[in-house]
Amino acid sequence: MARATLTIDLDAIAANWRALDALSAASVETGAVVKADAYGLGIARVAPALAAAGARSFFVALAEEGAELRRILGAGPSIHIFSGHMPGDAPLLAAHDLIPLLNSVRQVKRHRQALPGRAYGLQLNSGMNRLGIEPGAVPPGLAPVLTISHLACADTPHHPENARQRAAFAPEGRASLAATGGTLLGAEFHCDLTRPGIGLYGGYPFTAARPVVALDLPVIQTRTIAAGETVGYGATWRATRPSRIATVSAGYADGLIRAMGNRACLFHGTTACPLVGRVSMDVITVDITDTADRPESLSILGPQQRIDTLAEAAGTIGYEILTSLGTRYNRVYKGG
Structure with missing residues (x-):
């Protein structure tokens, strides 16, 4: 098989949720963020595993995502929409019992006019200046089922912005401030509901998370090159010794x-094999000189390397690694 295999451990996702x-009190509900197709891992398989683990409140970015999630989960769980009530959303919100988290006075007016009497939440701006109504601009007489805000620096526990935002967030009624990072900051940030995302999928800052994904890439061809020869587009890597190169x-x-390119490593068992040359559209080239045999496949995500280590080599974050995973992989789900 020429396709690489992406293995997704549903039991690990459930264990990470638990x-x-x-980490929070029994009186605090723990939700689950499953936007962007469950961070690229497949909402149709991930969301039921989280529901089976105990999640009852789910969060997605778009009403269209919420409609798909409702079809997957059926009636019962609450589904919240981070983008709020956008033009044209009313039929989806009504038909699939979705809860928009209204981000502006304009959205409040739109929701009241289009869906009077239907449940909604609010998103307040506590300092991130991305989404949310300014606290002083909230119209009177509202009755949201949930009021949320979002921390800008939760991944940096001692950043002063965390305490400043917590002090600025003082809604009436049921509230949620903490995603994964905020959950790890402690009870002061938990409010009534936490809504972890990246931590469910094995990413930083939840360093105690069980790894969720493994990615094994088949070797198409191997060749031996002499010292001084180059590999890949632009000849950006030159061998300093006779080398065996695997094209993956x-x-x-x-x-x-x-x-x-020229920064990441793959693994054959516990042996690190540097990625050499540029990453191409369909293949990468790997120095396997130090392996004892000819590998049939190499691991780029797995026990030896988690998403944040690979992300560091790419100059990005684990979120982007997960959500960039393509459609050509042979996806294998474990557990669930």
Whole structure:
């Protein structure tokens, strides 16, 4: 098989949800963020695994995502829409019992006019200046089922902006401030509901998370080159010794970001094999000189390398690694 294999551990996702849930009091609900197709891992398989683990409140970015999630989960769980009530959303919100998190006075007016009497939440701006109504501009007489805000620096525990935003966020009624990073900051940030995202999928800052994804890339061809020969487009890597080079089936069309060329490593067992030369659309080239045998495949994500290590080599974050994973992989789900 020329296709690479992406293995997704649903039991690990469920275990990570339970571990994050255990960090807050029993009176605090733990939700789950499954936007962007569950961070690229497949909402149709991930969301039911989270629901089976105990999640009852889900968060997505778009009403269209919410409609798909409702079809997957059926009636019961609450589904919140981060983008609020956008023009044209009313039929989806009504038909699929979705809760828009209204971000502006204009959205409040739109929701009241289009769907009077239907549930909604609010998003307040506590300092991130990205989404949310300014606290002093909230219209009177509202009755949101949930009021949220979002921390800008939760991944940096001692950043003063965290305390400043917590002090600025003082809604009435049921509230949510903490995503994964905020959940790890402690009870002061938990409010009534936490909504972890990246931590469910094995990413920083939840360093205690179980790894969720493994990505194994088949070797198409190997060749031996002499010292002084180059590899790949632009001749950006030159061998300093006689070397064995494996050409591996995956490239930037599969989400292996081009910037990781000449920087990342793959693994044959526990042996690190440097990625050499530029990442191409469909293939990458790897120095396997130090392996004892000819590998049939190499691992780029797995026990030896998690998403944030690979992200560092690409000059990005684990979120981008996950959400960039392409459609050509042979996806294998474990557990769930």
